[in-house]
Amino acid sequence: MIVYDGLKSEFLKSCESDSIAIEIEENILSKLGRHTPKSEFRSWENSLNYMYKVLNDNEIPNDVGIAIEFNIPQTSKRVDFIISGFDSSNEPNMVIVELKQWEGLKALDGVDALVETYTGGAVRKVVHPSYQAWSYAQLILDYNASVQDRRVKLHPCACLHNYIRHDNDPLDSKQYKDYLDEAPAFTKGHASDLRKFIKKSIIYGDKKEVLYLVDHGKIRPSxxxxxxxxxxxxxxxxxxxxxxxxxxxxxxxxxxxxxxxxxxxxxxxxxxxxxxxxxxxxxxxxxxxxxxxxxxxxxxxxxxxxxxxxxxxxxxxxxxxxxxxxxxxxxxxxxxxxxxxxxxxxxxxxxxxxxxxxxxxxxxxxxxxxxxxxxxxxxxxxxxxxxxxxxxxxxxxxxxxxxxxxxxxxxxxQSQFRCNGSDGYLAWLDDVLDIRETANYDLEGIDYDIRVFDSPVEMWDTVNEKNKLANRARVLAGYCWEWLKSEQNNTNYHDIKIGDFEMSWNLGSGEPFAVSETSINEVGCIHTSQGLEFDYVGVIIGDDMRYENGKVVTDFTRRAKTDQSLKGIKKLYKENPELAKRRADEIIKNTYRTLLTRGMKGCYIYCTDKNMEEYLKKRLETCNDRKNYTAN
CATH class of the missing domain: 3.40.50.300 (P-loop containing nucleotide triphosphate hydrolases)
Structure with missing residues (x-):
């Protein structure tokens, strides 16, 4: 669906009468049923006046098609600006323009196509504008049957009209080269370059014919x-x-x-x-x-x-x-x-x-x-x-x-493919953590390497040795240590400190924690490990889960302040203490249950609470005694 469409001549006229943003606002209300925030309205005024300057050129035909806010079918994504027409061979073409209000950005190393910039009232990680333009064009090409059948050529680009470009600018960092090659980025003072880019593929007007084709194209993967x-x-x-x-x-x-x-x-x-x-x-x-x-x-x-x-x-x-x-x-x-x-x-x-x-x-x-x-x-x-x-x-x-x-x-x-073919380990964990009583008091018949260590250093050494086999071992921890955003990319800053053991939470940049070669030197959390699996895991159980008076207890007050998983628990505790305790108990135990089941071949545990350590050791000793008794 296209929010606004018209010919170039109509677009220019609306810009000259200062009505273009109003027309888009009215169309969004009638077509989408939503009101437009003031910030979005202002961004249209600024960006579209810039596009007026770009298109105000006699060599760009007055009857080329103009589309604004084109909703890519089957998605919630919208393309900011499209110019449609025919090239010198009378083949259909579209120029896709991603418009940005940005005035600066920071390049991010180790992550694909991400930058950091001020947008939406805060500094955020977002995709590079050239990647965004390229991905939208690729999405249209991959799923729009009219584009495929009529061989409509798509030419994506980005326009950062408030951005002053410098030599060695972060916008042009080498990690973005592939996307800049596919979708060049034009910045402040370079309206003529964007105009040339458009005129390479738009030679003749199409009277919105190409826009109609694309807007009514059937959905079909290419x-x-x-x-x-x-x-x-x-x-x-x-x-x-x-x-x-x-x-x-x-x-x-x-x-x-x-x-x-x-x-x-x-x-x-x-x-x-x-x-x-x-x-x-x-x-x-x-x-x-x-x-x-x-x-x-x-x-x-x-x-x-x-x-x-x-x-x-x-x-x-x-x-x-x-x-x-x-x-x-x-x-x-x-x-x-x-x-x-x-x-x-x-x-x-x-x-x-x-x-x-x-x-x-x-x-x-x-x-x-x-x-x-x-x-x-x-x-x-x-x-x-x-x-x-x-x-x-x-x-x-x-x-x-x-x-x-x-x-x-x-x-x-039902079959348990982790833990060497048995769901007995899961049932044993549920019994050990007092999640539910099961018949699996021990690990009889389960070929799984599980150990409890006295020292986090010793545990990490064991995990590190296992990781050398295939980069499939990691250390994970409960969220009991603060995570400082200012140090999220600093491997030399150690968030987690236990005696002489110090490590960082997994870094905010780089490859995903589960596949990165350097992740063995970091500690993963529930958010970077859930849904994934390794051969071996080492799990640090923090003070939020302890063993007291013959029971496994949880304590949400020992969670890090930066932990968002229990956001709202203090308010709930004031309103309904019993419900808050039950919710927190479920979340904390589910968290450790999940962490303790990330390893397919083995799990190594260190507990900050010595009573918890002794309890787990006794449960494992019971397992070993049972195995020895059965063997004899």
Whole structure:
């Protein structure tokens, strides 16, 4: 959908009469039903007056098409400005312009396509404008049948009209070269360069014909996108499905394809514990359904799983249209009914009610995901809800599926592929942590390397040795140590200090914690490890979980002040102390249960509370005594 469209002559006239921003505001109200904030209105006035200066050139035909705020179908993304026309060979062309008000930015090393700039009232990490323009063009190319069939050529660029460029400018840092080559960035004082860029591909006017084609194009993944993701999965052993995973995959595939045929809504709830292959199934479905001409996306609340699986698929590739297939759970606040064929929601227990940085957007993420797709698939483990904001539950999904008139289906992954083929370790943990009583008082018959260490240094040394085998061992910790934002990229600043043991929380820049070669020298938290797995993990249990008077107790007051997972617990405690204690107890125990199940082959533990250490050792001694007795 296009909020504003017209010919160049009409656009110039509206700019000259100072009515262009008013026209867009009125169109947004009538087409989208929302009012425009003053800041957005001012940004239109500033940016569009600059585009008036750029387009006020006789060599750019008066009948070229102009589109402002083009909503890319099946997404909530909007392209700021488009110029359409024909090139010298009378082939359809579109110039895509990403407009920015920025006056400066900071380049970020070690992360792909991210910069830091002042926007939205604060300094934030955002994507480089050239990457943004390129990714929007790629999204249109990958999913718009008219663009594919009519071979519409897309030319993305960025325009930072308030930005004064200098020699060796961070905007042009070498890590952004691939994206700048695809989508050049034009800055203040370079309107003539942007004008030349437009005139290379727009020679003749199209009277909005190309805009109409694109706006009414059917949704269909391109062959190049299908081939790209298929080739990434081919031969990638990490995504091979076994046994029950394959059964679940085939059933979800059948249901999704049925939605594609009869246009009825279906919601699939897939329950399964840690390591049961939920993510493996999701990634395989992503590839297969794309090959079946569906628009399908992998969705998660946490960015860590998306980053890691994308990295594993792409390998050394930096630039791929597959990037657009991995989305955050807050993406669907403004998308329409059934805009996607299938949405695959991993870690669904982590979904929130509201979206956005300030939790003020949308109504409910579960509702919005079901509303936005014909087939919604939720992979969920209710025992992994680890923050006050986590609302993902089977009951909540059922409620919204019924409201959206979506038929419900249930699948369960029972086999435990982590912990060497047994779910006995999980049951043992539940018993040990007083989460629930189980029959697994010991670890009889479970071939799993679990140890409790007296020293964090000794534990780290053991994890480090294991990591040398395949870079698949990490140290994790409960959130009991402050995380200083000012030092987030300083590996020499040690947030976690226990006697002579000092380490940093995982750094804010660089590759994802789960795959980076340097992560062994950092400590991961629940937010960078949940949904992922390693061969071995070392877990530091902090003072928020102790052993007192014969019981495992939790204490939310020992959590770091910078921990957002228990945000609001103090207020709740004043209003309802018992409820607050129950919520905090569940979150803290679920957090450690999740951390303690990240290792497939082994888990090494250090406790800051000596009573907790002795308790765990005794439980393990009981296991060893039972094994020795059975052997004799």
């Amino acid at each position: 062959k190049s996108l299908q081939n790209a993701i298929a080739s990434m999965l081919k031969g990638n052993r990490e995504f091979i499905m076994i046994d029950e995973q394959k059964v679940a995959y085939e059933e979800i595939l059948r249901l999704s394809l049925q939605c594609q045929k009869d246009y009825k809504k279906r919601t699939v709830i897939v329950t399964g514990g840690p390591g049961t292959g939920k993510s493996v199934i999701a990634v395989n479905l992503l590839a297969e359904l794309t090959a079946r001409d569906q628009m399908v996306q992998y969705v998660s609340k946490n960015s860590a799983p998306r980053q890691v699986y994308l990295k594993k698929l792409k390998g050394i590739m930096r630039k791929s249209s597959v990037d657009n297939m991995f989305k955050g759970s807050g993406t669907y606040t403004e998308t329409g009914l059934n805009v996607a064929h299938t949405l695959l929601v991993d870690e669904a227990h982590r979904l929130n009610e509201k979206s956005g940085m300030f939790h003020n957007r949308g109504e409910n993420q579960i509702k919005e995901i079901i509303h936005s797709s014909f087939c919604s698939v939720f992979f969920i483990d209710e025992s992994q809800r680890v923050t006050m904001d986590d609302i993902g539950s089977v009951e909540e999904i059922e409620k919204w599926a019924k409201e959206e008139e979506s038929e419900l289906f249930y699948l369960e992954l």
